[in-house]
Amino acid sequence: MSNNPLELLLENLELRSPLPEQDRQAILALPYTLKSLDPGSYAVREGEPPTGCGVLVSGFAYRQKLTGDGGRQILSIHIPGEALDFQNIFLNVADHSVQMLTRGHVALVPRAEIQKIARSSAAIGHAILVSVLVEASIFREWILNVGRRDARSRLAHVLCELAVRLDASGLAEDMGYRLPMTQAELADALGLTPVHLNRVIRSLEADGLIKRSKREFSFPDWGRMRDIADFNDRYLHLAVQESSEPVKLRA
Numbered sequence: 001m002s003n004n005p006l007e008l009l010l011e012n013l014e015l016r017s018p019l020p021e022q023d024r025q026a027i028l029a030l031p032y033t034l035k036s037l038d039p040g041s042y043a044v045r046e047g048e049p050p051t052g053c054g055v056l057v058s059g060f061a062y063r064q065k066l067t068g069d070g071g072r073q074i075l076s077i078h079i080p081g082e083a084l085d086f087q088n089i090f091l092n093v094a095d096h097s098v099q100m101l102t103r104g105h106v107a108l109v110p111r112a113e114i115q116k117i118a119r120s121s122a123a124i125g126h127a128i129l130v131s132v133l134v135e136a137s138i139f140r141e142w143i144l145n146v147g148r149r150d151a152r153s154r155l156a157h158v159l160c161e162l163a164v165r166l167d168a169s170g171l172a173e174d175m176g177y178r179l180p181m182t183q184a185e186l187a188d189a190l191g192l193t194p195v196h197l198n199r200v201i202r203s204l205e206a207d208g209l210i211k212r213s214k215r216e217f218s219f220p221d222w223g224r225m226r227d228i229a230d231f232n233d234r235y236l237h238l239a240v241q242e243s244s245e246p247v248k249l250r251a
Contacts, residue, residue, distance in 0.1 A: 004028055005057040005107040012081035015168055016134065016237055017127035026117055027124065032107040037100045043084045044098035050088040052108040056080050059104015060180050062189070065096050074189035076138055077101070077162065077181075081169055086132050089114050102180045130237075137235045146191040149230060151200045154190045156209065156229035159217060164233050176211075176218030204228075 010027050013019065019027070034057070037043065043054045043061055061078040075096065078084060084098050089111055118125040138161075145154050162179065166172040179186075187197040204210045209225050211218045219225045 005034060005105070006030055006032060006055060006109075008057060008081035009055045009083060009107075012083075012169065013127040013131060017123070017130045019123050019127060023121050023123045026121060030109050030113055030117065032109045035106050035108055036103070037106055038103055039100050041100045042097060043100065043106055044088070044094050044096070046094050046097045048094055049092060050085055050094055050111055052110050053086060053089060053114045054084040054098075054106040054108050056082050056084055057105040057107050060101040061098055061104070062101050062185070063096060063098050064188075072188045073191070074185065075142065076135065077158075077189070079162075079166060079169060079171060080104075083128075083131060086114075086128055087135065089118065089128075101185065134237050137237060141235045142189075151190070151192055151196060152203060152228060153230050154192070155186075155197070155200050156204065156225055157231050158186075158189060159210065159219075160226060160229045160231040161233075161236070163219065164236060164238070168236075168238050174218075176216060178216050180215060 006028050010019070010024055013027075032055070033052075035054075037059070043056075044050070046065075056078055058080055060080075061084060063075040063078065065073050065075060067073075078098070084106065085094075088094055114128075118128050141157075141161075145157050149157060159179075163172060163177060166177050171177070181189075183194045183197055183201075187194045190197065192200070201210075201212065205212060208220055209228060211220060225231075
């Protein structure tokens with residue numbers, strides 16, 4: 001973990017919005033409280049007034065909504081370096097929840113400080129806005145994924161997305177990564193039952209599109225995997241342009 005966990009937020013923001021040095025230092029100077037959270041702990045709870053913006057320093061988290069009878073839809077997965085609550089910095093009540101997938105650390109920055117820095121620096125305000133807009137772009141893609149793609153494409157698409165995002169943040173290994181989700185959690189992200197999801201995973205394995213060891217996933221044929229997934233990374237708005245070549249996942 002970095003000496004200043006907000007360095008991770010800075011790196012994440014600068015994937016899409018490079019900042020001048022004085023603004024970089026202003027972000028690093030933000031006050032924060034570092035919290036250790038267990039799996040299932042809430043970083044944001046629906047119905048509560050937001051008091052801070054958490055930055056995921058380690059571990060994985062997910063954004064979710066519940067139906068009236070308790071059915072869960074996972075809306076997005078979050079990786080280290082991402083802000084968990086830019087969406088609520090100017091809203092008075094959280095309309096959804098964010099929970100930890102794994103044990104991890106969150107740097108909680110007071111909401112008033114985020115509001116102040118967003119208003120005082122045009123470049124930082126722009127970077128935060130871009131971050132929120134990219135989250136909205138990912139939501140749109142996930143709606144398309146659940147609503148219109150078949151089960152194989154749904155799973156392949158989410159696996160491809162995470163490969164590209166983790167690689168862009170330097171968090172992927174050689175052509176693969178660890179996905180810390182149970183099959184029930186992954187099924188709730190894809191709108192499938194765990195039984196159906198298990199069949200789909202086995203189908204992708206049998207076709208040589210993924211290799212799996214417990215929760216470690218790798219992709220022997222990235223080009224075919226992208227085709228099956230109907231995956232175009234344009235919606236992630238990363239500086240790295242779309243390529244048909246395998247993702248160069250860094251160690």
